Structure formats: C-alpha cells, structure tokens
Amino acid sequence: MRDAQLVETAQELNRHVVNLLDSLSALYELTEISIRDLDESQLLRQALEALMSNQDMERCSIFLLDEANLLTVAAGLDWDEMLWNITRPDEVIPIQARKKTQFRLGEGILGRAAASGIIEHCRSCADDPQFKKVGVDGQPVQGSLLCVQITCEEKVLGVINVYYPEADFFNMWHERLLLLFCKMLGRLLTNHRLVHHLDTLVDQRTQELTESNEHLRKTVTQLQDAQAELRIAATAFEAEEGMFITDAAGVILRVNQAFTGITGYPAGEAVGQTPKLFNSGRHDEAFYVAMWENIRQTGAWQGEIWNRRKNGEVYPERLTITAVKGDAGEITHYVATLHDITERKMAEEKAHNLAFYDALTQLPNRRLFNDRLVQAMVTSKRSGRYGALMFLDLDNFKPLNDTYGHDTGDLLLIETARRIGGCVRKADTVARIGGDEFVVILGELDTGKTESAAQADIVTEKIRAALADPYLLKGQSAGGVEIVVEYRCTSSIGVVLFINDAASPEELLKWADVAMYQAKMGGRNQVRFFDSNSG
Numbered sequence: 001m002r003d004a005q006l007v008e009t010a011q012e013l014n015r016h017v018v019n020l021l022d023s024l025s026a027l028y029e030l031t032e033i034s035i036r037d038l039d040e041s042q043l044l045r046q047a048l049e050a051l052m053s054n055q056d057m058e059r060c061s062i063f064l065l066d067e068a069n070l071l072t073v074a075a076g077l078d079w080d081e082m083l084w085n086i087t088r089p090d091e092v093i094p095i096q097a098r099k100k101t102q103f104r105l106g107e108g109i110l111g112r113a114a115a116s117g118i119i120e121h122c123r124s125c126a127d128d129p130q131f132k133k134v135g136v137d138g139q140p141v142q143g144s145l146l147c148v149q150i151t152c153e154e155k156v157l158g159v160i161n162v163y164y165p166e167a168d169f170f171n172m173w174h175e176r177l178l179l180l181f182c183k184m185l186g187r188l189l190t191n192h193r194l195v196h197h198l199d200t201l202v203d204q205r206t207q208e209l210t211e212s213n214e215h216l217r218k219t220v221t222q223l224q225d226a227q228a229e230l231r232i233a234a235t236a237f238e239a240e241e242g243m244f245i246t247d248a249a250g251v252i253l254r255v256n257q258a259f260t261g262i263t264g265y266p267a268g269e270a271v272g273q274t275p276k277l278f279n280s281g282r283h284d285e286a287f288y289v290a291m292w293e294n295i296r297q298t299g300a301w302q303g304e305i306w307n308r309r310k311n312g313e314v315y316p317e318r319l320t321i322t323a324v325k326g327d328a329g330e331i332t333h334y335v336a337t338l339h340d341i342t343e344r345k346m347a348e349e350k351a352h353n354l355a356f357y358d359a360l361t362q363l364p365n366r367r368l369f370n371d372r373l374v375q376a377m378v379t380s381k382r383s384g385r386y387g388a389l390m391f392l393d394l395d396n397f398k399p400l401n402d403t404y405g406h407d408t409g410d411l412l413l414i415e416t417a418r419r420i421g422g423c424v425r426k427a428d429t430v431a432r433i434g435g436d437e438f439v440v441i442l443g444e445l446d447t448g449k450t451e452s453a454a455q456a457d458i459v460t461e462k463i464r465a466a467l468a469d470p471y472l473l474k475g476q477s478a479g480g481v482e483i484v485v486e487y488r489c490t491s492s493i494g495v496v497l498f499i500n501d502a503a504s505p506e507e508l509l510k511w512a513d514v515a516m517y518q519a520k521m522g523g524r525n526q527v528r529f530f531d532s533n534s535g
Contacts, residue, residue, distance in 0.1 A: 031367045033188060036195060043192055044075035047185055056174060057162050062150075062185075063103070063110055064158035071103040071110050071158060105156075113147035113159045119175055120147035124167035144169045148178040152186035153359065160185070180434055184366075191354050198347055205339075210302075212241070213320045213337060217300065221325060242338040248331050250274045262317075262340050264310030275336070278307040280314045291321075295334075299323045304341065316345050358432045360410055361417035369431035369439060373505045376429070376443045381500045386445045386452035390460060391494040391512035392420070394436040394467075395524040400487055404475035411473045412489060419466040423459060439512070445497075452497055453529060460493050460527045467491045468525065490525035492516050497529070 033046050044062050051057045061076030105115040109130070113120040122128050125141040143165040150157045160182055164170065242259035246252050255270050263270070263278060270277065283306065295301045302320045309315060318341050324333040356368040364372060373389065380387040394416065401409040413436065420430050420438060429441040442459060445452035468490050475485040494515025498508055511530040519526035 031184070031370065036199075038192075040189070040192060040196075041074070043189070047188070048075045051160070051162075051181055054177065056164065056169070057177075059163040059165075061161045062158060063114075063161065064150075065105075065114070065156060066102075069105065071105075071114055073101075074158065076161075109145060109147050110159050110161060113149050114156055117149045117151070117156075119179070121145075121170060121175065123170075126167065143167060146170050146174060146178055148175075148182045150182045150186045150189070152190040155190075157186055157189055183434075187354065191351060194347075194351050194354065198344070198351060202344065205344075209241075209318065209320065209337070209339065213300070213302065213322065216335065216337070217322045242340075244270065244275075244336050244338075246275070246334045246336070248333065250334065253333075259338070262309075262338060263307070269310075280306040280308040282306040282314065295321055295323055299325070307338075316341050361414055361432050363417050363421075363438075364429060364431040366431070366433040369429065369433060369441075370505060372429040372431070372441055373508065376441050377498060377505065377508075379443055380498060383444060384447055384500070385443075386447070386449060386497050386499045388440075388442040388445060388452065388456035388459075389496050389498065389508050389512045390440040390442070390456075390463075391509070391516040392438040392440065392463070392467075392491050393516055393520070395490045395492055395520070397436040397489055400473075400485075400489065404473070404485055408473050408475040408485060412471055412487065415471055415473075416467060416489075419469075420463055423462045423466055439509070449497060449499075456495055456497065457527065457529075460495060464491055464493060464525065464527060492519035492524050493527045494519055495527065495529045 033043060033050070038046065044064075048060060048062055051060055059077070062074045063071040064074040066072050103111040103114075105111050109120045109122060112118075122145040125143055125145060143163055144167050146162045148160050150159060160178060162170075162174075162178065240258060242256065242262040244252050244255040244259050252270050252273050252275070255265070255267050259270070260266050265277070291301050291303075300320065300322045303318075305317050305319045306314055307317050307319075318339040320337045322335045323331045324335060326332045356365060357363065358365045376387045394412075397409065397412065400412060413432070416436075416438065417430065417432060420440065424430060424440060424442065427443060429439075431439050431441075433439055440459075440463070442456055445455045468488070471485075471487045471489060473485045473487055475483055494512045494517070496508055496511040496515060503511075515528040515530040519528040522528065
C-alpha cells in the first residue's frame, strides 16, 4: 500500500514538474518575441504559438478591443469556429457558417472577463446554462473554458480564451500561467504599439525635414549677389525650424525667432559669434572634423548632435547644415536648420524602460534579468569564480493585499526592492520577475565553492534580516480612512551556485526556485541552498 502511494505521489509530482516546464517554456518564448520586426498580427500569432507550446493550451484564441470597444478575434479561432470545432471536431466549418463574432464588455464569458478583470473559469460547459444555447445544431458544448483579461497599466486590451474538451480540466496552475502570460502579453503588445507609433512619427518627421532641407538647398544655390542675401534672410525668418546663417568663415550673420526659442540666445548675442558658442563638450574634435569634411565634400551634413542652451542645459538636436555656393562654385554661406528632439529622446527612453524594467519597482524585469544571468554565467566561466543566483519570495504578502488593498501592497514591494538593493553591490543584479518574487545575481564571488557559499550566505542573511524589519505603509481602514500600517513580512530564499558547468539559465532559475520552495516548507523566513543530490 505504501509503495502504491509513493508511486502515485511521484506521478503527481512529475505532472506538476511537466506543467511547470511547459509554463516556463511558454513564458520564455513570449519574452523572445521581437516587437520591432513584426506587425501586430504576426506578434499575436507568435504569442499564441508560445502559449500553445503548453499541451494543455492547444485550443486558444486572443480577442482584442477594437476602435468601437468590441472584442474581436485577433489570433486563433473565432468564437463560432471554436464552437464548431468542439461539437463537430471531424468536420470543416462551412463558409456560410463562418462569421466574425464580436462581444461587448460584460457580454458573455469573454466580455465579463474583459470588464471585470476576474478569471472567468467555466469548469463544465455542459452544465453551464449560458452554453446550452450556443451549441451547433442543438448539440451541447462539452469541456471547460478559461478566460483571462489582457491589460497594461490598468488599460484593458482584450482577453485570452482557452478551451479543453474535458470538464473540470483546468486547475490553479493553468490559471496562474494564464495570468502571468496575459500580464506579459499586455506589456509586450503595449510596447509594440508604442515603438511602432514612434517609428512612424520619426519617419514622418525625418521625411519632412529631408524634403524641407532639399527644397531650401535648391533655393539657396540659385541665389545671386544682393538678391541672394535677401532670399536667404527671407527663408530663414519664415522657417518653422530654428535657423541661422553664417558666412564662409562660420561667423553667424542672421538667426530667426525659432532659433532663439530653442537655444535661448537672442540675435544680438548670437550674431558675430561662431557655432562653437553652442558646444556641449559631449563630442570630441574628431566628430567636428568629420562633420566639416563631409560638408566640404558633399555640400551638406545631417545628423543628431548634443548642444548647449544659453542657460547651460545640454539637449539633443537634429541639425542640418547646407553649404551655399556662388556662381564660381565657391562657398559663400552656410545655412543651418535645427530641431529640438528632446521629447522624442524621452519617448525612446520610456519605451526602452517599458521593455526592460519593472514599471512598479524600476528593477530589471524578467527579460533583462535573463540577459544579466547569461552574462554572469559567461563571466563566471571565464574568470573561474563562482556566482550565485537567489530566488526570493515574500512569505505573508497576500494578507496585506487582501486587508489593505493593492496600493498598500505596491508600497511594500517598492520598499522591498529598495531594501534588497541596499544589501548587494552595485555590480550585482536585483530583478523582479513577477508578483512578490525577486531574484538576485551575485557575480565574481570566490574560486572555491565553500568560500563562495559562505559569501552568498552572508548576503542572504543580510537580505533576510532587512526584509524582516517592520514596514510603515499607508493604507485604508475598513471605513475608508487613511491610516499608517505597521506590517511585518519575512522572506524565503533559495540559492544556487554556478560556475563552469553545463547548466542553462532556465535550469539555474528552476533550481533556485526549488531551494526557495524548500525554505518555504522548512517554516518560512529561511534560506536554503540547492543540493543537486536532493534536487
């Protein structure tokens, strides 16, 4: 009897391990999708393929909110196609039966999931009254359904719908996978839309500037004697971009109002000076030598440059310099057009942060963590020094959220990130990979395993002690009154050492997770090192 129980336990554990590996594989594949090289439909198809790598998720669809705020299929089977596939799996849906079904927010299981943000889990479609009327030709719908909201920064983007032909099939592991997958997909989709929107704006503006500069160059090259001077001045003062004109020696002759608005220098202070007045110190002499050599050879230069305003502020600028030539081909003037691109640079930086950093704690996210772990493993292999990977999970975080709300929970996560960061070196990596889970990468420990383990243990104990100190957080009482909450939240930490071995980053993270779980089972507020003999 005992042997049979052991076999059953081992089989159940194996099922959990397989499910975990499938889930990690799906999430990892999602992080590997490029947002720059794909259009939205291609990105969604690849995301769906990543989810379908989990065998339990092979029947799934993505529905997104369109401009009319209706849920419409964007990848996978449409609703009617899914119902036909469920009730008549061996038949192809006829063309006349195909139609694009749309759902309003709150309508049907998809609309409810999108509107509420709560997992819609239909454990048995056959026993659910809402599915008795939607079968094909009166045939009942069998199986079970999961519907999860896709969001980013509290904005609803759509839902993922997953079907399995058996009732009561999906469990908490499936729900957790879909929650994580939808959260990551929401961020990925938002970043994709932002990056492609920025690319479009940059392309449009670049084209406008190129066309404007070409028109100006053709006009300026036709100028003669006194008439040339008048036309140059008129063009400069009519342009929307900042402009200034110099003589052949580079001395500023004229500037326009847009120039003053950008640089802060009025005409009286700029005229008679050279463009060295705006030098930011960020470019070396070789940069300027190459720029002027290009102007002499081609008659123009265009690019991005860092300049300094009158108030001392250094800013990025899109600059075009065109040489104006006389009848004999000699250079008589230079015309420069400039455009402040500070806002574009800030938008690009924001897009980068959204892609690689956790929006709440500003720590590296899972994607950047994976890169850092690979780098740490390469460095460890090259130097012959051990590294350590820590997996931290807060022990009693959920009661705080349940009692005082997610805003208070977010404050604790932010403070947790700060405390962990204060316990490690600048060269080490602290990342948040989801929920109340954090990871730490310690690099360049020692050449000996025992000493490296001791060094890692010192850091883990330092972190554990820091996180065990009470937190003073703002919260709300049951009556909605703002209060200050003193909360204690310990942590369970799993540690795995790595050096010149054949382990993959995924295996290291898995082993650290196993060690963390052992710390949980050991009574929480514990540290456990991964033992390959027991793992």
